[in-house]
Each structure stands twice: as structure tokens, then as C-alpha cells.
Amino acid sequence: MNEEQSIDKNSxxxxxxxxxxxxxxxxxxxELKPGEALPTETEIAxxxxxxxxxxxxxIAELITAGMVHAxxxxxxxxxxxxxxxxxxxxxxxxxxxKDFGLKLSTTLLGAHIVRxxxxxxxxxxxxxxxxRLLYFRTVVSAEDERLAYERKYxxxxxxxxxxxxxxxxxxxxxxxxxxxxxxxxxxKKVLQVSVTTAEEAAILGIGVNAPVFVIEETLYDxxxxxxxxxxxxxxxxxxQLTGYDGWLRKDNHGGINLG
Amino acid sequence: MNEEQSIDKNSxxxxxxxxxxxxxxxxxxxELKPGEALPTETEIAxxxxxxxxxxxxxIAELITAGMVHAxxxxxxxxxxxxxxxxxxxxxxxxxxxKDFGLKLSTTLLGAHIVRxxxxxxxxxxxxxxxxRLLYFRTVVSAEDERLAYERKYxxxxxxxxxxxxxxxxxxxxxxxxxxxxxxxxxxKKVLQVSVTTAEEAAILGIGVNAPVFVIEETLYDxxxxxxxxxxxxxxxxxxQLTGYDGWLRKDNHGGINLG
DNA sequence: GAGTGGTCTAGACCACTGA
DNA sequence: CAGTGGTCTAGACCACTCG
Numbered sequence: 001m002n003e004e005q006s007i008d009k010n011s012x013x014x015x016x017x018x019x020x021x022x023x024x025x026x027x028x029x030x031e032l033k034p035g036e037a038l039p040t041e042t043e044i045a046x047x048x049x050x051x052x053x054x055x056x057x058x059i060a061e062l063i064t065a066g067m068v069h070a071x072x073x074x075x076x077x078x079x080x081x082x083x084x085x086x087x088x089x090x091x092x093x094x095x096x097x098k099d100f101g102l103k104l105s106t107t108l109l110g111a112h113i114v115r116x117x118x119x120x121x122x123x124x125x126x127x128x129x130x131x132r133l134l135y136f137r138t139v140v141s142a143e144d145e146r147l148a149y150e151r152k153y154x155x156x157x158x159x160x161x162x163x164x165x166x167x168x169x170x171x172x173x174x175x176x177x178x179x180x181x182x183x184x185x186x187x188k189k190v191l192q193v194s195v196t197t198a199e200e201a202a203i204l205g206i207g208v209n210a211p212v213f214v215i216e217e218t219l220y221d222x223x224x225x226x227x228x229x230x231x232x233x234x235x236x237x238x239x240q241l242t243g244y245d246g247w248l249r250k251d252n253h254g255g256i257n258l259g
Numbered sequence: 260m261n262e263e264q265s266i267d268k269n270s271x272x273x274x275x276x277x278x279x280x281x282x283x284x285x286x287x288x289x290e291l292k293p294g295e296a297l298p299t300e301t302e303i304a305x306x307x308x309x310x311x312x313x314x315x316x317x318i319a320e321l322i323t324a325g326m327v328h329a330x331x332x333x334x335x336x337x338x339x340x341x342x343x344x345x346x347x348x349x350x351x352x353x354x355x356x357k358d359f360g361l362k363l364s365t366t367l368l369g370a371h372i373v374r375x376x377x378x379x380x381x382x383x384x385x386x387x388x389x390x391r392l393l394y395f396r397t398v399v400s401a402e403d404e405r406l407a408y409e410r411k412y413x414x415x416x417x418x419x420x421x422x423x424x425x426x427x428x429x430x431x432x433x434x435x436x437x438x439x440x441x442x443x444x445x446x447k448k449v450l451q452v453s454v455t456t457a458e459e460a461a462i463l464g465i466g467v468n469a470p471v472f473v474i475e476e477t478l479y480d481x482x483x484x485x486x487x488x489x490x491x492x493x494x495x496x497x498x499q500l501t502g503y504d505g506w507l508r509k510d511n512h513g514g515i516n517l518g
Numbered sequence: 519g520a521g522t523g524g525t526c527t528a529g530a531c532c533a534c535t536g537a
Numbered sequence: 538c539a540g541t542g543g544t545c546t547a548g549a550c551c552a553c554t555c556g
Contacts, residue, residue, distance in 0.1 A: 012533095014544060030481055034442070040522065051546045056523085064323075072523045073553035081444040083432045083478070087346040088450060088500070173342045183293070185340040186505030191347060193452040193470040193495035211452040211470050219342070220505075222289055236452035241347070246445030246479075271552095273525060299541065310527045315542085331542045332535030 007048050015050055019058035027067055027078055028247060034080040038068060041076075067247060081246040088241040102142040106170040109137040109203070113156060120153060123218070124226045132156045134179055138170055139203060146204045147238050152230040154179055172217055176228040184219040184227055191215050193236070200233055211236035266307050274309055278317035286326055286337055287506060293339040297327060300335075326506060340505040347500040361401040365429040368396040368462070372415060379412060382477070383485045391415045393438055397429055398462060405463045406497050411489040413438055431476055435487040443478040443486055450474050452495070459492055470495035 005025075007018050026032045038044075041059070045052040059076060062068045070076045097104060114135045116126050124131070134156040140148040154176045169178070176184050192214045201208040212233040219228035264284075266277050285291045297303075300318070304311040318335060321327045329335045356363060373394045375385050383390070393415040399407040413435045428437070435443050451473040460467040471492040478487035 016544080028444075028481065042522085051548095053547090054545060057544085059523095070523060071554085073521080073555080075522060081442075083443060083446045084430070085348060086446060086448045087348055088448075088502075089344060089346055171343070183340075184342060184505070185287075186503065186507055187342045187345060189345045189347075189502045189504075191500040191502070192498075193472055195454065195468075195470050209454075209468060211454050213452055222287060241450040243347075243448045243450070244445065245448075246443070248445055275525080301541085310529095312528090313526060316525085318542095329542060330535085331533065332540080334535095334541060 007050070009050070015048075016054050016057035016061070019044070019048065019050075019055065020061040023058065023062060024065070024067060027062075032078050034078050037075040037077050083246050086243040086245045088243040097142055097147070104147075105141050106167060107139045107141060108167055109139060111136050114153075120229075123153075123229050124155065134175070136175055138167075145238075146235075148232055148234045149200055149203050150230060150232040152228065154228040157181065172219055172228045172230045176219055180227060182221045182227050185222055186220045186224075187217060188220070189215055189217045194233070196233070204233075204235060206235060206237075213239055266309065268309070274307075275313050275316035275320070278303070278307065278309075278314065279320040282317065282321060283324070283326060286321075291337050293337050295337050296334040297336070342505050345502040345504045347502040356401055356406070363406075364400050366398045366400060368398060370395050373412075379488075382412075382488050383414065393434070395434055404497075405494075407491055407493045408459055408462050409489060409491040411487065413487040416440065431478055431487045431489045435478055439486060441480045441486050444481055445479045445483075446476060447479070448474055448476045453492070455492070463492075463494060465494060472498055 005022050007015055007022070009015060011018065023032075023038065032038065038059070039047070041052050041055045044055045048055075059068065059070065063070060066082055067079060068076055069079050112135045114120075114133050116124065116129050116131050116133055120126070120133060121129060124133070132155075133153050136152040136154075138150050138152075139146050140150065150170075152172050152175050154172075157180050168174075173184055173187075176182070193211060194214045195209040195211055196204065196206065198208050200212070201210065212235060215230075215232050215234070217228075217230045217232070218226050221227050264281050266274055266281070268274060270277065282291075282297065291297065297318070298306070300311050300314045303309075303314045307314075318327065318329065322329060325341055326338060327335055328338050371394045373379075373392050375383065375388045375390050375392055379385070379392060380388060383392070391414075392412050395411040395413075397409050397411075398405050399409065409429075411431050411434050413431075416439050428434075432443050432446075435441070453471055453473045454468040455463065455465065455471055457467050459471070460469065471494060474489075474491050474493070476487075476489045476491070477485050480486050
């Protein structure tokens with residue numbers, strides 16, 4: 001045992017990266033178990049004849065990855081794998097379909113100027129119903145199959161006519177920036193499940209009471225003021241979200257991997 | 260304008276943290292716009308009479324937060340806010356209910372030893388149906404209202420009797436560690452939407468064809484071998500996921516906030 | 519008090535960019 | 538070529554933990 005693994009100081013791969021991978025490997029192979037302490041920073045620095053700052057940089061990588069945690073005055077310890085913090089990336093929703101080789105197309109159902117009703121006044125924090133909003137309805141399809149129905153609203157401050165360019169970037173963010181001078185800087189999405197209404201079923205070409213994902217998105221500007229809102233539904237039989245957590249093996253066996 | 264904001268070198272708050280917040284503030288107030296370059300690291304170091312390494316530490320915070328990106332040989336630039344990478348943390352599912360003040364309770368519907376059928380053999384990558392599995396069915400309730408129905412499986416290697424302690428940690432991870440000597444180190448969750456079957460509706464006390472979240476979780480050990488699997492359904496009218504992205508204001512006005 | 523991690527310095531050399 | 542960020546060093550002092 002204890003075959004001293006080594007660091008190549010002359011490699012193009014940074015020392016901190018080599019050391020981080022070495023420590024990660026020891027943890028993934030069970031040589032360092034959850035709760036056990038890593039060697040102290042000074043010990044590691046002496047053993048590999050590198051600077052303590054470089055050791056700290058390596059350990060910082062592991063801390064970010066959630067594999068170890070440091071306690072001032074005590075030491076650095078292997079963390080038990082966190083399994084309760086799975087995150088679902090919403091990218092997948094349309095991205096995975098593209099990766100699957102299908103072409104997505106967006107069809108415009110309608111673009112209207114509307115005045116704010118009570119619900120929209122609340123969402124956009126308006127105190128007057130005279131504010132004009134752009135109401136934009138689209139359907140996302142893949143290979144002639146309709147997958148999602150999206151209803152988007154944005155404050156319509158420009159007096160320009162509605163631009164056809166809206167369809168080039170049919171995201172809510174694109175719609176907002178195309179029709180306003182504000183820069184959306186943050187977003188909030190709420191995911192719920194529901195079943196189709198008669199109208200939604202007809203638009204998607206599926207049955208009534210079919211299960212769907214519902215996503216409400218709100219875009220905010222620098223002042224934290226809502227500048228865009230959308231409610232979209234996605235066919236439940238065509239979409240799913242996948243998430244991971246814990247000590248993930250990114251499996252960097254072979255291949256070039258620069259930090 | 261250009262009122263020189265300052266750094267207190269004698270503060271208990273680290274210099275890198277003060278500088279990071281200062282730069283972040285300039286970005287959030289629009290003084291530095293997306294695409295614009297930050298002052299060079301040397302410039303910042305000279306202006307505040309601090310070490311370049313400390314400047315780099317501050318900028319590293321902003322890079323992690325996704326607000327800036329560095330390009331070797333060119334400079335460090337303000338990034339446009341990323342709005343397409345919303346992540347939903349599954350914590351919320353039961354956590355928010357607790358935060359709301361309700362008490363969650365888990366009721367055991369049944370705990371059986373079963374042999375692997377074809378589906379379970381595939382899930383657990385087994386080549387023999389003689390492997391014994393523990394099948395664990397529970398219902399999660401809040402204030403006498405049933406919210407979720409969970410079906411969990413784990414390889415049952417110990418010859419111990421089924422422990423009552425399983426109910427103390429009713430998570431899949433807890434079930435696996437209580438009945439095996441393996442340590443689950445990573446997890447995969449797939450989220451889908453569906454509607455209740457007659458059996459599920461009866462167990463949850465709601466109608467048939469009601470919308471529900473379906474979450475299938477697989478737990479893996481160090482060798483990437485499945486050691487636990489569960490399929491759970493959550494009432495669609497009681498659960499939702501919320502996610503954020505972009506330049507988030509964590510709003511640290513007042514209050515103690517140590518980096 | 520000895521030992522730990524947390525911060526900070528003032529340099530050094532490198533890789534990359536663009537004129 | 539000058540200027541940028543990327544890595545690394547060999548120290549220093551501090552805050553914290555625990556005996």
C-alpha cells in the first residue's frame with residue numbers, strides 16, 4: 001500500500017489540478033473515507049515539496065465539489081456524499097430534444113397589444129391598467145408533433161411595430177429585450193403539474209386532462225422590477241427532467257481535460 | 260460621480276470579500292455593463308494598495324457567481340446575465356412544507372422481502388433473480404393530509420430482521436445504509452408528470468387521474484453499482500418547484516454576513 | 519500553548535493576446 | 538513587443554480549536 005503517488009512539477013497541467021485529482025481519486029477509491037481527516041496543508045506541502053498556497057488551491061477545488069470541508073483550527077475532512085440536493089437543470093427541456101437529433105420549430109399563434117387586467121397588474125406590479133403589454137403566443141413543435149404551448153407577456157414601451165425578429169429569439173428573454181430598453185438580469189421559474197384544458201388540448205393536439213408540466217417564468221431588471229412573464233405548458237409524455245447529486249464520476253479516463 | 264469607494268484593510272471582513280462586494284455592487288448598479296472590461300488586476304491592486312493575489316481572490320468570487328469571465332491575455336469582462344440555466348433544488352419538496360410550519364409524518368404501509376422480477380433485475384443490474392430485495396412502502400402526510408406515496412427498493416444483504424429504525428430515516432439513502440454495508444455516493448433522479456391510478460388515488464385519498472409529480476431515484480455506490488431505487492408520487496396540487504438564475508440579489512443589506 | 523486552517527504579501531515566471 | 542490573466546513561491550500574521 002502507500003505507493004506514493006506523485007506530482008509532475010514540469011507538466012503543463014497545473015500542480016493544484018494534479019493534486020486535486022490525486023486527492024479526489026483517493027476519496028473515490030475509498031482510501032479516504034467520509035469523516036476522516038486529510039493530511040494537514042503543511043504536511044501535503046512538505047510531502048510534495050510545493051507551496052502551501054498551491055495545496056490550498058487544490059483543496060479549494062474539492063471544497064467546491066462538495067467532497068471535503070475545512071474547519072478552522074481542526075482540519076480538513078472528507079464530507080459524506082450529499083444526496084438530498086439534486087438539481088434539475090431546465091436546459092434539458094428543449095436541449096435534450098435537439099441532442100436527440102430532432103429539429104425544433106416555433107410557430108406564432110398570435111401577437112397582440114393588450115392592457116393589463118388585474119392579474120397582469122399584480123404580476124408586473126403596475127398601479128394603472130393603461131400600461132400596454134405585448135402578448136405573444138407560440139407553439140413549439142418537433143417533426144410535426146406539437147410539444148409545448150407558451151404564453152408570454154412583456155411591457156411594451158416602444159412605439160415600434162411588432163417585430164418579426166421576435167420569432168428569431170422566441171425565448172421570453174429575447175422577447176423582452178427586443179421590445180424594451182431594459183436588460184433582464186434575473187429570472188424566477190415555478191414548475192407545477194397540471195392537466196390540459198380543452199383549449200390547451202386542442203392547441204397541442206392531445207386529449208383533455210392529459211398531464212402537463214406548467215412553468216411560470218418571471219424576468220426582472222436591475223431594479224428587481226418584473227419586465228416579462230410567461231406561462232408555458234409542456235406535454236407530460238414528451239418531457240422529463242433529470243438531476244444528479246453526490247460524488248459524481250465525471251470519468252476523465254483518457255482524453256484531454258484542461259482545468 | 261466616480262466617488263472612490265474604499266476598502267478597510269483593518270476590518271475583520273476579509274479584503275477580498277470587501278472588494279468582491281464592491282465590484283459586484285458596481286455591476287448591479289450598472290456602472291459596469293455586460294461586455295465592459297474590469298480594470299486590470301494590477302490596476303485594482305495599485306489603486307487599493309493591496310496584493311494582486313488578493314484582487315484575484317475577489318475576482319474569483321465573481322467568476323464563480325457567473326457575473327464576470329476572464330480571458331487570458333485580454334482582460335476580465337462583465338458577463339451578460341445567464342437566464343437559461345435555472346436549477347430546481349429538490350430540497351424544497353418537503354422542506355418548504357416544514358418551513359411553512361406543518362409537521363411531516365411518515366407512515367409505513369408495508370416492508371417486505373421480495374425477489375427481483377425482470378424490471379428490478381434490470382434496474383439493479385442483476386443476473387440472478389435469487390437476490391433478495393427489501394421493498395418499503397410509505398406515505399408522507401402533513402396534518403392528516405396525505406401528500407406523497409413512496410415505494411423504495413434496496414438490496415437486502417444483511418440477515419438481520421427488518422429494523423424499525425428504518426422509519427427514523429425514511430429516505431432512500433437512509434434505507435440503503437440501514438440494510439447494507441455499502442455507502443451510497445451518488446444519486447440520479449428523474450422527474451416526470453403523470454396522473455393517479457386507482458390504487459394511488461386510494462392511498463393518497465384523492466381522485467383518479469389527478470396530476471402528480473413522479474420521481475424515480477437511483478442510488479449508486481463507489482463502484483457505480485445501483486444499491487437503491489425508488490418511485491415516488493407527489494400530489495400535484497400540493498407541490499411545486501421554484502428555481503432562479505441570473506444576477507441574483509442576495510440582498511445583504513444589514514445583518515452579519517461572513518464570507 | 520501547539521497545531522490547525524484563513525488571509526495576505528511581494529515578488530516571480532509563464533501563456534496568451536493583439537498591435 | 539507590451540500588456541493581460543494564470544500559476545507558484547516562501548514567507549508572515551491571524552483566528553480558531555483543543556488539551
